[in-house]
Amino acid sequence: MSIHKFKLMFIPPIVLFIIIASSVLDLESSLPLMLLSSVLLTGSMWLEKRFPHILLLQFGLLGIFHYASQLNWCLLLYYIQITGVIQYNWRFKHMLPCAALITIQYTAIRLTYSPLTTYSLLVSVFDIISSLVIISTFHNIIRIETEKKTLAKQNNYLMNHDPLTGFLNYEGYMKRVQQLTLSRTAFRIVLLDINNFQSLNAKDMTSANDILVRFSVHIRRHFAEMLAAARYAGDRFAILIPAYSEVNGLDSFEDLGVQITYSVTTYPEEAGTFQEVISKAEDRIFQMRRETWLKSQEEFIRSAKMKTVGELAAGMAHEIRNPLTAIRGFVQLSKVQNYNIQPWYNVIMGEITRVGELTAEFLQFSKPHMSNMKLDSLSGCMSRVFSLCESEAASRGHAFTMEQVEGEVTVYMDRDKIIQVLINLIRNAFQAMENTGHVHLSLLTGDEPWALISVRDNGTGIPSEVLDRIFDPFFTTKEEGTGLGLSLCQKIVEDHGGYITVESTPGAGTTFTVKLPVSSRGGDGGHVSSEASNEY
Template sequence: MSIRSVKLICAPFILLFVLISSLILHHSTNIFFLIITAILLYTAIVYDHKFPWLKGIQFIFLGAFHLASELNWCVLLYYILIVNLIENKKRYQETIPIALLLIMEYSAIRLSYMETLTTYTLLATVFDLMTSLLLVLLFHIFINIETERKELTKQNDYLSNHDALTGLYNYFGYMNKVQQTIQTNKEFLFVLFDINNFKSHNAKDIATANEILVKLSQSLIARFPNHLGASRYAGDRFSILLRPSEQIDKLLNFEELGIQITYSTTRYPQDAITFQHLIHIGEDRIFQMRREFWLKQQEEQSRSDKMKLVGELAASMAHEIRNPLTSIQGFIQLSKNSGYNILPWYDVIMSEITRVGELTAEFLQFSKPHVGNMKNELIASCMARVYSLCEPEATSRGHTIELIILDHAAQVRMDRDKITQVLINLIRNSFQAMEQPGHVQFTLHQEDNQAVIQVRDNGKGIANDEIDKIFDPFYTTKEDGTGLGLSLCQKIIEDHNGEITVSSEVGLDTVFTVKLPIALHNKSGRRSKVNQP
């Protein structure tokens, strides 16, 4: 209850009580004057909030009423008047003089209608002065407590509804503000903002990320000074409520902050008429725009990666071709001094020309699409064909090759010639890796609806620092290799939605594993060991 409410309720009852008591006790000699002063005092109290100057003359009406009533009970009215006059004053230097003057007025009038001046009367006057001082002290204590309570409430409300970092509304404050704005039934724009790739900023430096959030919030307020409400309601997400006349397109470039913004705009009530619908549409639009931005970014990244790969391949190809061409050029220059007789260098020149041709052919295979004649084929039949093609070469090199098929019915959707090319390449690599007569195991089994083909040899193995590079274009450990064989194999397998991996232990064995998705499978598979097709 406010001080004004207390005085408006208590003052009339006290005035009426004193007036009636004075009449009953026959203290008043002028009833008309008593009533007039009571009315004037109450009127001044009622209207002093509209006419502040009335506070300056209330003590005159109170003194006249006190003098006319000749009752000490008017002291309660003096206390009310003291509180009324010091209500908005904060310092003791302002409040104590007012209290003392009013109590002195009360004491002077009280002594004027008393017949004799006694010790009790003097002590009572001192007591009244002490009471007025205590009243002022209690008033200040009450005011301080109330002020602290209001300040704490204000701070709590602020912290509950505002973001500590930016000072804008937080999620709860933002929700309340949107609801309050909708209740006004006026048109407005509901704009959501999202910082693109903010997580990358946050991962690098939290302080930098926070600085971006603060600068963005300040920039929004500066660009839209007449906004209806602004908030940071979810990490890097901001929203702002604007009047429908605001032109926002030209004000949403934040390049000076080093960031890109995705934003969505929803109009109330054209796009939505309820709070929930408005939020849903705004969030859905910002999601769609973020998705489009992400897809565009992925497309650009993919294009960049492809261009980078093309550049690397072109550079490597130029380097690989330049070496044999340099050799050929050197031999032609030597032949000039020998009457253009190239016979001593003929074999070397032809081998270099053959190398250039092989490089060009494999590069063309690597660069063009590999998926051609795709159809369901028995992978076991394809492996048997590969075995028959590679078995004579194994014999000529002094090696043995073993074909083990654990699933004859497994079918794979594939280009048969391309898969045959991959498997022959892997087996020949195994032959070349075994410096002494060795053994190659060529197996097929099923694993999780995939046909798993393995080529295992007991050659010298591959070192750890080389095994991660063997699928890189133009990387080779062979003196006469092009470095495109395994890269081409990997590309073909990937075009078949499969994968190729390698594991090796130096001095023990090397295993290449090819996994291809099974198109059709008959569970009546069985194990067989084939030494020839």
């Protein structure tokens, strides 16, 4: 309760009681003067809030009323008036002199109708002491209440505002939107989302905070008529603007070094309730951000493709230049021999063959789609590979074995392409073994709908420093290799929805594993084996 209401509640009945008591006891010095001053004093209470300076007049009217009534009970009215002084200026050092003057006024008036005795003098001293005690008590009470209100106000501000930008936080944003919808005020919600905030935050937290502060300043400048603004979820801003305000010129935010996505939702045109307008605004910014993300991903993929094309073109140009340079040199030498190329014929033809192989493999690598995709038996495909490679194994002196599950393992595939992959991996295994060795081809299936084809050898293995690069186009450790074989194998397997992995231990051997999605399979999961060996 405010001091003003307190005074209006208690002073009129106290004044009325003193008038009656003074009349009954026949103590009043002037009944008309007492009545007039009481009316003026009570009436001034109603004008006090509008005219604060009337408080000085009240002290004069109270003195007149006190003198006319000649009752010490007026002391209670003085105390109530002193609380009014404390309300308007609660600094102790400022209001103490004023309160002391009021107390002196009361004492002086009391002594005009009381006999000047030792008792009266002592009562006057006691009144002054009582006044000081009451003044100090009221001062402390009002100071504590004022501090509590200030702390409550600060706490409320912190609970509903973002300390970095000074905007509302999510709680404050929700309350403000709810207030506007309850009052049926037409407005727009503009959601701004900083797309690259995570990258800015990762670079430098101070820099990110500085950008947020500058972003909020720009919002205040750009949306001069905004009803409220909020920051939440780190990088999202909500601006509430009147429904008639246009939303344009948002490209200027990019001058701050940020990329933004925004959406606009109008109430009540597009949503009729608090929940609807919030939900529609969030859904709309989500869709806008998703579209922006998809566009950035498309741009990233396009950029990656162009980079890959550039690397392939550079690698292809380099690989073709070498044999062409050799051919050119031998043709120039043949000019001295009357264009007799007999001494270099085999070398020239070998280089021409190499160019042809490079071109053929590059064309295979660049084909975007499988040509003959259909459901086919992976077991039959492996049997075909085994029959094609067993003679080469025998000629090299290697043992070549195969193991696969019983029954059919059906895969949606281009049979010729998968055969090409397996033959390439098996021949690489043969070439990796300098001495007589063993290559094992196996087909396994598990609980998951995948078929695992592994090609394992016990050759020299692949050094760890080059293991991560073996699938890169044009990377090879062979003198005669093109460096496209394993890249082509990886591409074919990925086109089939699978992937290829490699494990290698130098000096112990290498295992390539091809994982393909299975369409259907039969059999009881038993194993059958085949073997072709010729140890020289």
